Amino acid sequence: MTLTKSWKYDEGEDIVLTQLQGLVAANPYVRLIPSEKVVFNPHSDTKEKIAVVSGGGAGHEPLHGGFVGENLLDAAVSGHIFASPSTKQIMAAIKTKSDKKKGTIIVVKNYTGDVLHFGLVAERAKSxxxxxELVAVSDDVAVGRQQNRMVGRRGLAGTAIVHKVLGAATAATAGNTKATLKEVSELGVTVNENLATLAASLDRTSVPGKGEQEIEFNAVDEAELGLGIHNEPGTKLKPIPGLSDLIKDMLYKLTSPEDKDRHYVDFDLESDDYVLVINNIGGTSSFELYAITEHVIKLLPFKKAPKRVLVSDFVTSFNSPGFSISLLNLSNIDKKNVHFKSSDVLDFLDAPTNAPGWKPKTYAAKYWDEGSKKRCDVESPMKNESVVTSDLKIDPKTFESQLTNALNNLLKEEPKVTHYDTLVGDGDCGETLAAGANSILKALKDDSEFKKHLSDPVATLYTITELVEDSMGGTSGGLYSIFLTALVQNLKSAKEVDTKTMGDALYQALHNGLFKYTKARVGGRTMVDTLQPFIDTLHETGDLQTAVDAAKNGCEKTKELDATFGRSSYVNKSDLEAEGGIPDPGAVGLLALIEGYVSSV
Structure with missing residues (x-):
């Protein structure tokens, strides 16, 4: 058991109602019946269209209330957390938005409580x-037929797809007698029958509003496959697999007919059209969700590209750090004797909506068609940029030796830089500098074009600048890139390379280049406390060792300085004074470069 925590709400507060009120406050298009926790669309004319009503337990937002809007749900009702709403609540939703003549489709996830309560209301409403008509969504493939013969598959992220298809279908056929209630509901059933979903997560979820909770989370190096959205356990994966290996396994389970117990949807990998849905179960960042999407797309076993790729938090379980993959077989829909075709389903998915929970953007079908034929990656216009060169000459072997020594000295000091930055920054300064050093060392070893230009300091510095820009992120990468770019520009006008020429070029690059883009100066506790003393002293004296001593002295002084720039400026002064005073990590890293270069002169 692990102790977790959440924000403390007011004593006796109904947090489910609170979040619904917040949803409606931010969505002026809809209305709320607080006593029944029903969100509805007052603008949809259900005398002209079939009403689509859904609901279930809270905790899966934006399901269900977040999907109320044009081309989606007409009404949604929420129960308590992970619990079905009462029959009274459900009946309120139906009576608020349903016209007896046009009819109502109730969409429910295939969980015992939901099916019982919504099914009972359906029968009462008929009386x-x-x-x-009731459509139960059951898209999970993790639960085998033998394991759960009585209850069947669970409703997961496919629920949102059924919502969208039926919501847009009823709007598109408003006033159209050609599509009956039965025909539209059959579309929902057919879509459900051709949906397959499998979920994976690093951990369980914690429930807001309960203060400190003891939850049986997974072990440190453990994940789960096939978990439910109510903290139901799945199959333990230990150790945590590589993402590509995990996704390969998930796609195999979704599409392969070999596991008869869990094979629910037939896929012809050679010819079928399909829709891909990547769902955030709650605690996965957008950054990782799109990275996961790219992994899935690269590993898809289909010959064809997906007709649509929908990525969002559709059906969640609070903050569970997981994702699910859903596949909708469009080709199978065309084989069914139903009123609608797969092209209609795509139109319904594409139909715009103002429901705040439906986040995929609407694009014209032609853009999807173009994207399915080839990757949309475009070659960079910078690919064929020529290297800036000059007539200046230096000894390439000597320069390579000095440069290599500087970079290796930085790599030797990287653990120290990282340690300092962990204490006073965000911990990545050492890694950032090491990434730049390794990229240059790799180019020295493998890039013949780079080595060919080592006798030209301008061409070499130009190439190093590009390597730094590509490999180093953050503030350090930006500062180094700007400075080196300015140095290249100033060195181009030199007639020869000597200590005075380099001193002048470095001085101009700092004072008329870098200083135009940063307010950091000596005394601000940054890398400038090493850089400026070194350059100013070299410019004034022309003596390299004196300049190195000035750089070392400036770096040492950062132990005593208050931070006024960079991330250290957000750190408490007492933390900066730890271990007898912590020098600025960036200043230490730059000093390592300078000392490594000069030591081999």
Whole structure:
């Protein structure tokens, strides 16, 4: 058991109602019935269109209330966290938005409580003269037929797809007698029958509003495959697999007919059209979700590209750090004797909506068609940029030796830089500098074009600048790139390379180059406390060793300085004074470069 925590809400507060009120406050298009926790669209004319109503337990937002809007749900009802709403609540949703003549489709996830409560209401509504059809979503492939013969598959991220298809279908056929309630509901059933979803997560979820909770989280090097959205356990994966290996396994389980117990949807990998859905179960960052999407697309076993790729937090479980993959077989829909075709399903998915929970953007079908034929990556216009050269000459072997020595000295000092930055920054300064050093060392070893230009300091510095820009991120990368770019520009006008020429070029690059883009100066506790004394002293004296001593002295002084620039400026002064005073990590890294270069002169 692990102790977790959440924000403390007011005593006795109904947090489910609170979040619904917040949703409606940010969405002026919809209305709320607080007593029944029903969100509805007052603008949809259900005398002209079939109503689509859904709901279930809270904790899966934006499901269900976030999907109320044009071309989506007409009404949604929320129960308590992970618990079905009552029949009274569900009936309120139906009576608020349903027209007895046009009819209502109720969409429910295939969980026992939801099916019982919504099914009972469907029967009661029919007894009162309402025309009602119920569509139960069951897209999970993790639960085998033998394991759960009585209950069946669970409803997961495919629920959102059924919502969108039926919501847009009822809007598109408003006033159209050609599409009956039965025909539209059959579309929902057919879509569900051709949906397959499998989820994976690093851990379980914690429930807001409960203060400190003891939850049985996974071990440090453990994940789960096939988990449910109510903290139901899946299959333990230990150690955590590589992402590509995990996704290969998930796609195999989704598409392969070999596991008869879990094979629910037939896929012809050679010819079928399909839709790919990547769902954030709650705690996965957008950054990782799109990285996961690219991994999935590269590993898809289909000959064809997906007709649509939908990526969002569709059906969540609070902050569970996981994702699910859903596949909708479009070709199978065309084989069914239903009123709608797969092209209609794509139109319904593409139909714009103002429901805040539906986040995929709407694009014209032609853009999807173009993208499916080839990757949309475009070659950089910088690819064929020529290296800036000059007539200046230096001894290439000597320069290579000095440069290599400087970079290796930096790499030797990297653990120290990283340690300092962990204490006073965000911990990545050493890694950033090492990435730049390694990229240059690799080019010295493998790039014949780079080595060919080592006798020309301008061409060499120009190439190093590009390597630094490509390999180093953050503030350090930006500062080094700007400075080196300015140095190249100033060195181009030199007639020869000697200590005075380099001193002048370095001085101009600092004072008329870098200093135009940063306010950091000596005394600000940054890399400038090493850089400026070195350059100013070299410019004034022309003596290299005196300049190195000035750089070392400036770096040492950063132990005593208050930070006024960079991330250290957000750190408490007492933390900067730890271990007898911590020098600025960037200043230490730059000093290592300077000392390494000069030591071999």
């Amino acid at each position: 009162e003269g309402y025309n009602v």
